[in-house]
Amino acid sequence: MVDRILGRGPKAAGPAPEAAPAPTAADQKAEVWARVQLARNLRRPRTLELLAAMADEVIELHGDRLFGDDEAIVAGFARIGSHRVAVVGQQKGADTEENIRRSFGMPHPEGYRKAMRVMELAERSGLPVVTFVDVPGAHPGPESEERGIAEAIARSVGLMTRLRTPIVTVITGEGGSGGALAIAVGDVVLALENAVYSVISPEGCASILWRTTDEASTAAAAMRMTAAEQQALGVVDHVIPEPDGGAHTDHEETGRRLKAAIVRELDRLAAIPIDLLVDQRYRRYRSLGAYTEVVTEGPAPVAPPRGGLADRLRGLIEAGSRAIPAPLQVGRRDEPPAREDV
Amino acid sequence: MPVKFPDFRPRRDTFPEKLWTRCPSCSEQLFNKALEKSLRVCPSCGHHFRVSSAERLAHLLDPGTFEERDPGLSSQDPLGFVDQKPYPDRLAAARLATGLTDAAVWGFGLIEDHRVAILVMDFGFMGGSMGAVVGEKVARAAEGALAARVPLVIVSASGGARMQEGTLALMQLAKTMAALERLRAAGVPYVSVMSDPTTGGVFASYAAMGDVNLAEPNALIGFAGARVGAGTIGQELPPGFQRAEFLFRHGFVDRVVARADLRRELAALLRYLAPGAAEAGRG
Numbered sequence: 001m002v003d004r005i006l007g008r009g010p011k012a013a014g015p016a017p018e019a020a021p022a023p024t025a026a027d028q029k030a031e032v033w034a035r036v037q038l039a040r041n042l043r044r045p046r047t048l049e050l051l052a053a054m055a056d057e058v059i060e061l062h063g064d065r066l067f068g069d070d071e072a073i074v075a076g077f078a079r080i081g082s083h084r085v086a087v088v089g090q091q092k093g094a095d096t097e098e099n100i101r102r103s104f105g106m107p108h109p110e111g112y113r114k115a116m117r118v119m120e121l122a123e124r125s126g127l128p129v130v131t132f133v134d135v136p137g138a139h140p141g142p143e144s145e146e147r148g149i150a151e152a153i154a155r156s157v158g159l160m161t162r163l164r165t166p167i168v169t170v171i172t173g174e175g176g177s178g179g180a181l182a183i184a185v186g187d188v189v190l191a192l193e194n195a196v197y198s199v200i201s202p203e204g205c206a207s208i209l210w211r212t213t214d215e216a217s218t219a220a221a222a223m224r225m226t227a228a229e230q231q232a233l234g235v236v237d238h239v240i241p242e243p244d245g246g247a248h249t250d251h252e253e254t255g256r257r258l259k260a261a262i263v264r265e266l267d268r269l270a271a272i273p274i275d276l277l278v279d280q281r282y283r284r285y286r287s288l289g290a291y292t293e294v295v296t297e298g299p300a301p302v303a304p305p306r307g308g309l310a311d312r313l314r315g316l317i318e319a320g321s322r323a324i325p326a327p328l329q330v331g332r333r334d335e336p337p338a339r340e341d342v
Numbered sequence: 343m344p345v346k347f348p349d350f351r352p353r354r355d356t357f358p359e360k361l362w363t364r365c366p367s368c369s370e371q372l373f374n375k376a377l378e379k380s381l382r383v384c385p386s387c388g389h390h391f392r393v394s395s396a397e398r399l400a401h402l403l404d405p406g407t408f409e410e411r412d413p414g415l416s417s418q419d420p421l422g423f424v425d426q427k428p429y430p431d432r433l434a435a436a437r438l439a440t441g442l443t444d445a446a447v448w449g450f451g452l453i454e455d456h457r458v459a460i461l462v463m464d465f466g467f468m469g470g471s472m473g474a475v476v477g478e479k480v481a482r483a484a485e486g487a488l489a490a491r492v493p494l495v496i497v498s499a500s501g502g503a504r505m506q507e508g509t510l511a512l513m514q515l516a517k518t519m520a521a522l523e524r525l526r527a528a529g530v531p532y533v534s535v536m537s538d539p540t541t542g543g544v545f546a547s548y549a550a551m552g553d554v555n556l557a558e559p560n561a562l563i564g565f566a567g568a569r570v571g572a573g574t575i576g577q578e579l580p581p582g583f584q585r586a587e588f589l590f591r592h593g594f595v596d597r598v599v600a601r602a603d604l605r606r607e608l609a610a611l612l613r614y615l616a617p618g619a620a621e622a623g624r625g
Contacts, residue, residue: 140566142580146592150546150565154519157547161520162527177503178515178546178565185516199503199512199543209425209505223508224421233420235509285520286481288513289474294414 025221033217035226036202038194039173040136043248045255046105047074047089047132050172053255054262055080058087061118067147070111071102072139073183075118080130081263086122088115088183089132089172106139109152112182116156119163128166128266131183137201138179153182160185161285164278166269168262171195171227171236172247187281188265189235191227192254193242197235198225234288365389381601390558390601392538394440395447395464398497402605403451403460410449412482415475417444421508429506436467444475445500448483450490454609456616459487462497465539470500472544473507477514480548484521487530493616494525494532495608498549502542502567515547522548531615533608536563536586536595550594554611556604557586557595 038044051058060076063069075088092105099105115131122129138149160167160183169186175197191197198205202220203213210219230236240261243250269277363372368387377384381401382391393401399408416433423429437443445468448461461483463470480496487494503511525532534552536545539562546565549555557563564584582588589595599607 138565142583145564145566145584148550148592148594151550151594153546153565154515154548154550157516158519158523158551161516162523175509177512178543181512181515197509199508200505205505219425222421222423222425223505225508230509233508233510235513282520282524285513285516288517289477289510290418290420290507291415291474291478292418293412294416 029217029221032221032226035194036196036217036220038246038248039196041246041248042094044134044173045247045251046091046134046172047087048091049251050089050132050255050258051078051087053252054259055087062114064110064113064117066113067110070108070114072105072107072135073111073115075114077127078130080259080266083263083266084127085266086118086125086127086129087132088118088129090135090183092134092173103139105135106137107135107179108139108144109147109149112138112149112152112156115183116152116159119156119159123163123165126165128168128269129163130262130266131167131169131186133169133171133175133180133184134173134195135176135179136174137176138182150178153178156182157185161282162278164274166266166272166277167281168265168269170240170258170262171197171230172258175225176201185281185285187269187277187284188237190238190240190258190261190265191230191236192240192247192258193227194246195227196220196225197227197230198223363391383601388559388600390538390560392465392499393601394466395442395462398462398537399447399451399460401601402453402462402495402497402608404453404455407452408449408460409451410447411486412448412479413443415443415478417473417475417504417507419506420474420510421506423506423508425506432468432506440464440466442467444479445470445472446476446479448479448486450486450492453495453605453612456609456612457490457492458495458612459483459490459492460495460497463499463544465499465501468504470498470544471502471504471511472500472514473504473511474514476500476504477511477517480514480518481521484518484525484532487532488525488528491528491530493530493612495535496532496548496552497535497537498540498544499537500540500542500544500549502544512543515543518548519551522551526553531612533611533615535604535608536589537561539563541565541567541584553615554597555595556597556599556607557589558604559586559598559600561586563589563595 055078057079058076060074072090073088074091078085078087090105090107091102093099093102119129138153167186169184169189171191173195175195177200202216205219205223206215207213227236227239231239238261240257243253247254361374363374363377365372365384365387367389368384370384370386372384382393419429442464446461446463451458451460461480484494522532531553533554534549536549536557538558540549541562541564545563562584563586586595586598590598
């Protein structure tokens, strides 16, 4: 019970060291927050830096053919190892001037429409797609809404669920909500060790649920947004270790490690027939999420269970703690779940 | 550790039910029974109040034709999420307050004799937020519509993805879009109706992607919450920003439809989108 309130279920995610004394909630919060800061580090390698370290050739393509060219997303072709691939990724700036040009890495709709154009081109050309995700969130301004940021994200997510070519996704830094997912639907999802992935920024979560952004680190811990925790939830498949001190200390080494993982996945996915691959991808996303199902005949039972309030709550709480291991089982790439309703 | 259970005593039983509602738009005092009769639209200014999923189904479907599917789905707490109170407590409170198991209800029914798969969201259940259950029901509604080859109608009312389920809630965007892409590929029509509010992850997935998009007048529809947007960008927002008419002006909504006309409009559209469905409904 206490464990559950502290958000540390016995089977909860995370590589808890066995010999060391159990980490307190405060320690854990600090550790998660340190990773969020690493994921946001200004010198962290972005898509172009990673490609420079791991690709023999990069040809960038520009423009969405509808409105303009959004430099918060880069897209084009690259040769990684023996693979010619299409690449799509977010690109934050290294300094203020570049950040203004690249909207601080927050894409407008035209960025996602450029991504979709290149992904569809990859499908027609028989090229696998590799995406690099590092975004605080899609651009939230009025011009972004006017040009349909929600439509662009929805369409891109939909396209990726059915694209008839292998997709390898890497969360390299901040995986910020829908702006991240729009280019992060893949056959395999990798994450760098200090990358984070969340449904809303910790600041946004804190301002809504705690009514103050001061609790951002608490929200970050509660959302279990680190790469290791995301792997435990089945959202991320493999975590790639970073050089000591973080990816920003050694771009070359980070790129080398990432390249090995990407090439391995591209080799593996290339051997899977495309119909099976697309079907597996469908089932991967179809099975994510934790719920229970009571199959009833006839109309829905609205009557609450018998017993006092305490009994009912205890029942709910037990259902909640039973829930913890279940989702941890799903999402293993190599063997798609036999049942969809996990 | 002592646990303080929240007080869920149903207050309705101890206090007389409110008889009057003040319209937030024109400040008119409205008699509740009259408000119900006008489909919860203010008779003097046309303000559309939010409606529950049950009221919405009653407004749209032919009486007595709704067959609910998958009522037994309920969310778990995969993250062990605790903010001001634990997520399971929030769920329990929402269940007791609404009598629903989660923020969406789906099933089959008839709209002027057209058989449809219909999913309606309920803002009263944790802000209509989309967690695993809402995502699953949307996916099953799309799959159900595909299997029965009847049109899909979704009425959205949601603040977005449910934060308490973390990235698993975010993944519902992919789950729902994957199912809708299959529906689209099979040529089965889908009409999206956006009511107040339709924001965040729900707008950025199935709500924006109808073959035809309808919206109720003045409904708040947008991706980034106004607070988030203004706070991050520090920019002034244009008047009427993120309202149904704003979306209409910018080409993301086909028609802004008053609630009283919604059922008739849907039926008229279905006669073009799925001419065969009326016969199927009678059968």
